[in-house]
Amino acid sequence: MINDLWYKNAVIYCLSVASYMDANGDGIGDFEGLMRRLDYLQGMGVTAIWLMPFQPSPCRDDGYDVADYYGVDPRYGTLGDFVEFAQGCKQRGLRVLIDLVVNHTSNEHPWFQEARRDPQSKYRDWYVWSKKKPKGADSGVVFPGVQKSTWDYDAVAKAYYFHRFYDFQPDLNTSNPEVQAEILKIMGFWLQLGVSGFRMDAVPFVIAQKGARIAKPQEQYDMLRTFSQFLTWREGDAIILGEANVLPGTDMQYFGGSGDRMQMMFNFDVNQHLFFALASSDSRSLVKAIQATRRRPATAQWGQFLRNHDELDLGRLTDKQREIVFAAFGPDPEMQLYNRGIRRRLAPMLQGDRRRLELAYSLMMTLPGTPVIRYGDEIGMGDNLELPERNCARTPMQWSTEPNAGFTKSHKTCVPIISDGPYGFPHTNVAAQRRDPTSLLNWMERIIRMRKEIPEIGWGDFSFILTGTPNVLAIRYHWRNNSVLCVHNLGAEPREVRLKLAADDEAGCELVNLLSDEHSQPEKGSAHRVLLEAYGYRWYRVCGLDYLLKRSTI
Numbered sequence: 001m002i003n004d005l006w007y008k009n010a011v012i013y014c015l016s017v018a019s020y021m022d023a024n025g026d027g028i029g030d031f032e033g034l035m036r037r038l039d040y041l042q043g044m045g046v047t048a049i050w051l052m053p054f055q056p057s058p059c060r061d062d063g064y065d066v067a068d069y070y071g072v073d074p075r076y077g078t079l080g081d082f083v084e085f086a087q088g089c090k091q092r093g094l095r096v097l098i099d100l101v102v103n104h105t106s107n108e109h110p111w112f113q114e115a116r117r118d119p120q121s122k123y124r125d126w127y128v129w130s131k132k133k134p135k136g137a138d139s140g141v142v143f144p145g146v147q148k149s150t151w152d153y154d155a156v157a158k159a160y161y162f163h164r165f166y167d168f169q170p171d172l173n174t175s176n177p178e179v180q181a182e183i184l185k186i187m188g189f190w191l192q193l194g195v196s197g198f199r200m201d202a203v204p205f206v207i208a209q210k211g212a213r214i215a216k217p218q219e220q221y222d223m224l225r226t227f228s229q230f231l232t233w234r235e236g237d238a239i240i241l242g243e244a245n246v247l248p249g250t251d252m253q254y255f256g257g258s259g260d261r262m263q264m265m266f267n268f269d270v271n272q273h274l275f276f277a278l279a280s281s282d283s284r285s286l287v288k289a290i291q292a293t294r295r296r297p298a299t300a301q302w303g304q305f306l307r308n309h310d311e312l313d314l315g316r317l318t319d320k321q322r323e324i325v326f327a328a329f330g331p332d333p334e335m336q337l338y339n340r341g342i343r344r345r346l347a348p349m350l351q352g353d354r355r356r357l358e359l360a361y362s363l364m365m366t367l368p369g370t371p372v373i374r375y376g377d378e379i380g381m382g383d384n385l386e387l388p389e390r391n392c393a394r395t396p397m398q399w400s401t402e403p404n405a406g407f408t409k410s411h412k413t414c415v416p417i418i419s420d421g422p423y424g425f426p427h428t429n430v431a432a433q434r435r436d437p438t439s440l441l442n443w444m445e446r447i448i449r450m451r452k453e454i455p456e457i458g459w460g461d462f463s464f465i466l467t468g469t470p471n472v473l474a475i476r477y478h479w480r481n482n483s484v485l486c487v488h489n490l491g492a493e494p495r496e497v498r499l500k501l502a503a504d505d506e507a508g509c510e511l512v513n514l515l516s517d518e519h520s521q522p523e524k525g526s527a528h529r530v531l532l533e534a535y536g537y538r539w540y541r542v543c544g545l546d547y548l549l550k551r552s553t554i
């Protein structure tokens with residue numbers, strides 16, 4: 001296969017314009033501010049930026065309640081500013097992905113306003129209505145404890161409307177061909193302005209049948225092919241990165257057997273088991289999750305991540321496993337959310353322990369797929385549990401020790417900046433870490449550089465190497481006669497492991513350490529003895545005879 005699929009070896013960085021950098025001093029981040037930070041992002045080595053929603057919105061769900069798909073919220077700038085930003089990215093070789101939130105609109109969207117006012121309006125059928133409150137309306141809520149029902153009465157429409165998420169987010173009737181055509185139009189619009197694709201919000205709900213009489217909604221997978229075909233016709237290298245927290249058994253339906261549906265999906269299954277592995281020091285269930293999600297079309301790719309802007313959803317773990325993760329990373333009820341997850345940022349979950357942070361990142365970056373990094377995690381930012389629900393982990397970026405973390409010149413900010421304690425901006429900020437060669441930020445830059453130099457991970461096949469202990473995970477990648485071995489000790493104790501390379505012709509193979517000078521020579525046969533410190537990790541290139549022969553002739 002040719003190497004054109006840029007997303008197979010990308011490093012994606014997710015940020016929200018509102019909380020990244022404020023240029024005009026009104027306390028809200030904006031495109032102009034973000035533009036000033038593009039060199040920072042490029043310097044760190046990320047290759048694509050995923051922007052969370054920035055379209056006009058009442059912002060009752062951080063922009064996931066869109067009131068106009070074809071604009072920029074005036075708080076963040078103008079369409080002109082967006083185009084400048086897109087150009088700034090292009091100049092630096094950075095790709096742009098944007099959130100595409102089309103399962104629902106804001107209830108303030110003119111479509112919904114017209115739909116509720118006028119039963120004859122064409123927009124009436126763009127939403128999902130029922131004269132009576134349907135049976136089961138109070139089950140299937142996505143935000144238990146905050147959201148009571150999926151059907152609410154609208155006094156103007158004199159009918160109930162369906163909303164999978166909050167009551168101010170009426171679901172679009174995505175089966176309606178006009179709605180589908182509009183979704184394509186929205187994609188076409190942003191493609192024209194320079195984006196390379198979309199992080200599609202809530203995909204299983206977008207493609208589910210909706211309606212009062214539908215007891216068991218079926219997924220309409222064909223819709224995904226329509227989206228993907230459209231992208232290809234308009235812009236050959238544009239992609240959809242789907243947010244679909246589904247069982248591994250249905251992954252291939254989302255990718256499409258021949259890779260004709262979504263190009264990328266977040267790997268939620270691996271994500272949950274990764275946190276279980278970190279909490280329990282036991283890699284076995286993570287290995288199972290990696291195996292279960294192994295199958296994917298050659299052109300498809302997983303997005304691997306640690307934390308995102310939502311809660312860490314642990315709904316797939318067994319009750320016992322979930323308890324272990326809660327106990328380790330979110331013991332207080334205020335750290336937990338929706339009876340299924342943890343709402344904290346990564347660094348406080350890992351008690352700011354540098355060894356564990358590196359382990360978590362090293363592991364995530366060497367899992368089969370493309371890494372997705374959340375803004376602020378590169379400097380180990382913390383959370384503010386006083387903020388409601390998921391907002392605790394969405395505080396402004398901490399740039400420096402200047403007032404308001406260098407995020408804004410205003411005294412007021414949209415969301416409070418973390419200023420106290422070890423994660424407060426006086427201690428945790430970009431400027432300080434930039435100057436410190438041993439900082440997490442500089443580590444991150446180096447690890448990203450190395451990750452980009454290992455296309456085997458994004459492109460290749462993998463196998464697990466036996467380590468003799470569930471504490472240590474060893475995964476090996478092969479691609480085009482190259483091979484890389486990544487070893488992680490999840491345990492709090494140092495461990496020596498014996499790693500046996502499988503093939504006969506690998507006797508005598510050296511393991512060349514990609515992150516330090518400590519290479520490994522095999523013992524008799526092809527086994528290596530590797531001593532890992534607590535939470536230690538190693539990235540090796542497996543250098544066979546072929547390589548050694550070549551090297552001796554250089």
Ligand code: NOJ
Nearest residue numbers: 061064101165201202310
């Ligand atoms: C998933 C998004 O990640 C989340 O933040 C949002 O609240 C829901 N979809 C609804 O759009």
Ligand code: CA
Nearest residue numbers: 022024028030
């Ligand atoms: Ca501003």
